[in-house]
Amino acid sequence: MTTRRTGTGESAAGGRPVSAPAGQGSTATEAVPLPGEPSSAPQAVPSGRARRERRRPPNWLLRLLTGVLILVLWDLGARMLESPFIARPLGVAQAVPEVFASERFWQDAWATIGSVVYGVLIGAAAGLVLGLAMGRIKLVRWFFTSYVSALYTLPMVAVVPLMTIWLGYTPETRLVAVALSAFLPIVVTTADGSRAIPKEYLDVARTFRARVHNIWFGIALRNAIPYLIAGLQLAIARALVTAVAVEFLAGVPGLGYSILQQTRSFQQNEAFVGVIVLTLFVVAARALLTVARRRFLPWYGR
Amino acid sequence: MTRSTTGPGAAPEGAAPPPATGPRVVVSGAGVRYGDLTVFDGIDLTIQDREIVSIVGPSGCGKTTLLRSVDGLTRLNSGSVTIDGRPVEGPTPGVSMVFQHFGLFPWKNVYNNVAYGLKLAKAPKERIAEVVPEYIDMVGLAGFEKSYPHQLSGGMQQRAGLARALAVEPQVLLMDEPFSAIDAQTREVLQFELLRIWETRPIAMMFVTHSIEEAVLMGDRVVVLKGRPSHIHEVIDVGIPHPRTRATLKSARFQEVTAHVWDLLMQDVIAAEREVG
Ligand SMILES: Nc1ncnc2c1ncn2[C@@H]1O[C@H](COP(=O)(O)OP(=O)(O)OP(=O)(O)O)[C@@H](O)[C@H]1O
Ligand SMILES: [Mg+2]
Numbered sequence: 261m262t263t264r265r266t267g268t269g270e271s272a273a274g275g276r277p278v279s280a281p282a283g284q285g286s287t288a289t290e291a292v293p294l295p296g297e298p299s300s301a302p303q304a305v306p307s308g309r310a311r312r313e314r315r316r317p318p319n320w321l322l323r324l325l326t327g328v329l330i331l332v333l334w335d336l337g338a339r340m341l342e343s344p345f346i347a348r349p350l351g352v353a354q355a356v357p358e359v360f361a362s363e364r365f366w367q368d369a370w371a372t373i374g375s376v377v378y379g380v381l382i383g384a385a386a387g388l389v390l391g392l393a394m395g396r397i398k399l400v401r402w403f404f405t406s407y408v409s410a411l412y413t414l415p416m417v418a419v420v421p422l423m424t425i426w427l428g429y430t431p432e433t434r435l436v437a438v439a440l441s442a443f444l445p446i447v448v449t450t451a452d453g454s455r456a457i458p459k460e461y462l463d464v465a466r467t468f469r470a471r472v473h474n475i476w477f478g479i480a481l482r483n484a485i486p487y488l489i490a491g492l493q494l495a496i497a498r499a500l501v502t503a504v505a506v507e508f509l510a511g512v513p514g515l516g517y518s519i520l521q522q523t524r525s526f527q528q529n530e531a532f533v534g535v536i537v538l539t540l541f542v543v544a545a546r547a548l549l550t551v552a553r554r555r556f557l558p559w560y561g562r
Numbered sequence: 563m564t565r566s567t568t569g570p571g572a573a574p575e576g577a578a579p580p581p582a583t584g585p586r587v588v589v590s591g592a593g594v595r596y597g598d599l600t601v602f603d604g605i606d607l608t609i610q611d612r613e614i615v616s617i618v619g620p621s622g623c624g625k626t627t628l629l630r631s632v633d634g635l636t637r638l639n640s641g642s643v644t645i646d647g648r649p650v651e652g653p654t655p656g657v658s659m660v661f662q663h664f665g666l667f668p669w670k671n672v673y674n675n676v677a678y679g680l681k682l683a684k685a686p687k688e689r690i691a692e693v694v695p696e697y698i699d700m701v702g703l704a705g706f707e708k709s710y711p712h713q714l715s716g717g718m719q720q721r722a723g724l725a726r727a728l729a730v731e732p733q734v735l736l737m738d739e740p741f742s743a744i745d746a747q748t749r750e751v752l753q754f755e756l757l758r759i760w761e762t763r764p765i766a767m768m769f770v771t772h773s774i775e776e777a778v779l780m781g782d783r784v785v786v787l788k789g790r791p792s793h794i795h796e797v798i799d800v801g802i803p804h805p806r807t808r809a810t811l812k813s814a815r816f817q818e819v820t821a822h823v824w825d826l827l828m829q830d831v832i833a834a835e836r837e838v839g
Contacts, residue, residue, distance in 0.1 A: 464665040467633055468679040468730070469653045482669050559668040559712035 379438025391450025
């Protein structure tokens with residue numbers, strides 16, 4: 261009775277299942293992948309052979325060369341200007357051991373990065389709830405959409421001075437500002453993701469008599485995950501900008517504040533180390549998200 | 563409709579299936595409107611237990627809409643559908659649907675996709691663990707339980723869609739062009755596999771298709787929808803006993819019925835061409 265997977269046509273149809281190892285298909289990109297309409301149509305899966313045959317260009321090598329080129333141009337430019345106040349690659353490199361040895365630096369780094377991590381977590385959790393509600397409940401959507409999009413376009417920096425009135429020149433101001441700036445992109449993307457559920461999924465759910473909570477948490481939320489990840493990519497970058505801005509504007513101790521102080525006292529090399537560490541943090545966080553997306557959502561393109 | 567459901571080879575091992583219990587699905591005076599567009603009107607159709615009714619008709623004549631209203635996904639504007647005597651007011655237990663687009667959840671593997679209906683019906687864990695592998699095996703997907711839909715060919719995805727629909731052990735199975743997105747060879751394989759599955763557990767089936775051959779091969783009766791708004795133009799008794807095999811495709815009766823349905827559908831196409839020409 262059981263006819264095994266020897267369907268004569270099936271192998272002809274290229275139907276061999278491909279054990280697609282997640283995240284092997286391409287290289288890391290820093291660009292934010294904005295989710296399109298997830299398609300439920302069967303997608304062509306490159307067969308194992310095609311996958312192996314595709315020669316991957318040594319991207320890491322190109323990137324390394326680009327990096328070296330930038331450093332060389334930077335150094336040449338600085339030499340030509342002959343200004344002692346311009347940081348140069350070698351000077352920055354030489355400053356690294358000293359900076360890394362200082363306890364203060366790590367305290368500052370953790371203060372800033374920690375506020376971004378916690379702020380994004382808080383903002384994302386809240387954004388997920390409102391986004392899901394906006395995606396699934398028409399009334400909530402009508403009520404909030406204009407406010408959310410207005411706030412979304414507002415640079416958080418503009419309200420930081422106001423926040424200092426309410427919360428003082430404190431790390432709490434930074435945390436709140438960071439959380440708010442992460443909250444908005446998450447609301448927007450999650451609302452899109454939980455609203456744009458392919459009709460097919462809803463038909464299947466209804467046929468099997470799914471209840472509202474099955475649709476919310478079993479389908480809407482799952483469908484929103486790629487959107488959420490795209491939102492997090494945006495949120496982390498925005499959050500860091502806000503954290504540094506608050507430190508500049510409100511003098512809250514952190515890496516941003518140190519960078520400002522060091523620049524003012526002509527320690528441009530030391531300041532640059534801070535800039536690089538912040539950059540590396542964002543790059544690493546976003547790469548981690550890309551890896552997570554490939555690992556957990558392998559069907560979702562690249 | 564005279565036919566025997568228990569042809570040679572059709573008797574499953576173990577207990578004999580319960581005897582046929584008369585009409586399962588009764589559609590009477592059914593009509594659906596979308597604004598000014600009346601899709602169909604006055605549809606009367608009865609599907610007996612253990613009967614496969616194929617539905618054919620030109621694109622846009624409302625085949626999907628009819629199936630969806632039996633499934634309780636689309637509301638009728640007039641008339642009624644009853645299943646086992648109870649009026650359909652929404653998705654009904656005991657009714658399953660196989661979709662043209664498969665409708666598998668990409669984030670669930672084959673096992674969990676197949677288990678979906680049982681989980682929503684709050685079936686006990688032990689029962690799910692027992693039933694799901696059985697149906698995965700039945701549709702020939704054993705060994706692919708952990709695969710995700712994107713790792714499967716169209717044919718295999720629809721096998722999973724079929725297993726999901728069967729796993730809740732429905733009395734009525736609705737199929738909306740289940741094989742139309744699948745290549746011709748695989749399609750034929752799946753047609754006969756579906757017939758074999760149906761023979762071990764004969765249930766009422768509505769089978770929508772654009773393929774006349776498929777309609778005749780699968781159906782005990784073929785319903786031809788036509789007109790604007792569309793109505794039942796003719797119901798053809800296929801009169802070919804089960805089990806049906808590849809030899810059925812070559813039989814004189816099969817050719818005859820196919821040619822007849824073909825004529826019914828082509829009349830319109832030819833008329834339309836004349837109007838244009
Ligand atoms: N939700 C809807 N709103 C408005 N019109 C609809 C809706 N669903 C279907 N229709 C219309 O109803 C008619 C019948 O559609 P239906 O999908 O049932 O046809 P079909 O016979 O299944 O066609 P096909 O063979 O192409 O699948 C079409 O004209 C379609 O445009
Ligand atoms: Mg249709």
